Amino acid sequence: MLERLQSWREAIGNTPLVELKHNKIQLFAKLESHNYTGSVKIRPAYTILEAAIARGEITEETTVIESSSGNFAIALASLCRRLGIRFIPVIDPNINPLYEKLLRSLSPRVEKVTVRDQTNGYLLSRLKRIEQLKAEIEGAFWTNQYDNPDSVRSHYEGVGKELAEALPRIDYVFIGTSSCGTLAGVSRRIKESHPAARIIAVDTEGSAIFGDTPRKRLIPGIGSSIVPPNLREAQIDDIILVPEAATVAGCNRLMREHALFVGGSSGTVYAALSRYFENWASGGAKPVVAFICADGGMAYMDTLYNPEWTAQLTSSGAPEAPWPSVREAAGGRRPGH
Numbered sequence: 001m002l003e004r005l006q007s008w009r010e011a012i013g014n015t016p017l018v019e020l021k022h023n024k025i026q027l028f029a030k031l032e033s034h035n036y037t038g039s040v041k042i043r044p045a046y047t048i049l050e051a052a053i054a055r056g057e058i059t060e061e062t063t064v065i066e067s068s069s070g071n072f073a074i075a076l077a078s079l080c081r082r083l084g085i086r087f088i089p090v091i092d093p094n095i096n097p098l099y100e101k102l103l104r105s106l107s108p109r110v111e112k113v114t115v116r117d118q119t120n121g122y123l124l125s126r127l128k129r130i131e132q133l134k135a136e137i138e139g140a141f142w143t144n145q146y147d148n149p150d151s152v153r154s155h156y157e158g159v160g161k162e163l164a165e166a167l168p169r170i171d172y173v174f175i176g177t178s179s180c181g182t183l184a185g186v187s188r189r190i191k192e193s194h195p196a197a198r199i200i201a202v203d204t205e206g207s208a209i210f211g212d213t214p215r216k217r218l219i220p221g222i223g224s225s226i227v228p229p230n231l232r233e234a235q236i237d238d239i240i241l242v243p244e245a246a247t248v249a250g251c252n253r254l255m256r257e258h259a260l261f262v263g264g265s266s267g268t269v270y271a272a273l274s275r276y277f278e279n280w281a282s283g284g285a286k287p288v289v290a291f292i293c294a295d296g297g298m299a300y301m302d303t304l305y306n307p308e309w310t311a312q313l314t315s316s317g318a319p320e321a322p323w324p325s326v327r328e329a330a331g332g333r334r335p336g337h
């Protein structure tokens with residue numbers, strides 16, 4: 001089984017790092033859409049499966065299960081098909097219709113929860129369904145992306161290492177959060193080789209990760225209605241919570257200013273870093289700033305890039321309204337500006 005999986009190794013990682021023009025900072029974007037299945041989530045999917053096969057926890061008889069309405073499900077579904085084992089994604093009605101179609105063609109059984117949980121989201125309902133599947137299916141293997149050291153390791157050895165080796169100096173890295181695997185792995189790796197680098201965690205308003213009251217959110221790929229145990233492993237200096245309307249503005253600016261067509265979490269991170277450096281006094285060497293574009297924009301054509309759809313976000317909060325920009329992480333240091 002391992003050889004079947006490892007024959008895909010070449011299609012994962014070593015993604016491009018491109019420099020974007022900016023008047024105050026030296027800005028680099030890591031383009032994770034260049035991975036097999038089109039997102040950063042193939043990295044944890046691959047590493048989790050590889051480690052579980054090596055430990056004998058996944059065999060030809062295993063059914064892999066996971067709660068994901070997006071990139072992680074597509075990544076797992078593709079690798080499990082490659083391995084010839086069953087995969088059951090647990091999804092919810094917020095799933096992008098294109099993703100649902102793709103998942104249904106890759107995985108014969110898809111479980112869709114329809115009842116909202118107490119946070120007005122679906123994550124807790126999806127996790128409840130996972131528990132039922134674990135009890136129902138003999139030999140079920142839950143990849144548990146919210147609490148998985150192999151996920152954190154995949155980002156430590158993946159994006160973290162690639163960024164650390166590509167840039168001799170790094171002053172800031174901005175990272176979007178959902179399961180917090182990327183944040184934990186990348187932050188640990190960067191701090192090891194670039195101890196002066198500051199790690200800025202970027203989340204969306206209405207996400208529980210950094211203590212905001214969880215509420216209905218519409219942009220997939222960023223935010224969570226639980227605090228993921230992976231977060232314990234992260235080393236962060238500052239936290240920025242971005243309103244969903246500002247995410248749309250961030251996506252559009254990346255497109256207009258840099259011809260980068262990316263997904264919602266990337267737009268969120270770009271909005272955050274633009275706000276962070278807004279009043280930066282230029283002079284002296286420009287700080288070196290990296291951010292991760294976790295996926296591409298094509299899947300969001302009918303939502304984030306569709307003004308009729310985004311109207312529902314702008315009506316609930318003007319994009320240019322002030323938003324609480326930067327919060328210090330526990331034990332972190334404030335930026336010198």
Ligand SMILES: Cc1ncc(COP(=O)(O)O)c(C=O)c1O
Nearest residue numbers: 177178179180181182221265294
């Ligand atoms: C597009 C996108 N961006 C960012 C993330 C967040 O990554 P992580 O789950 O490692 O926090 C995800 C996770 O699903 C994602 O799909």
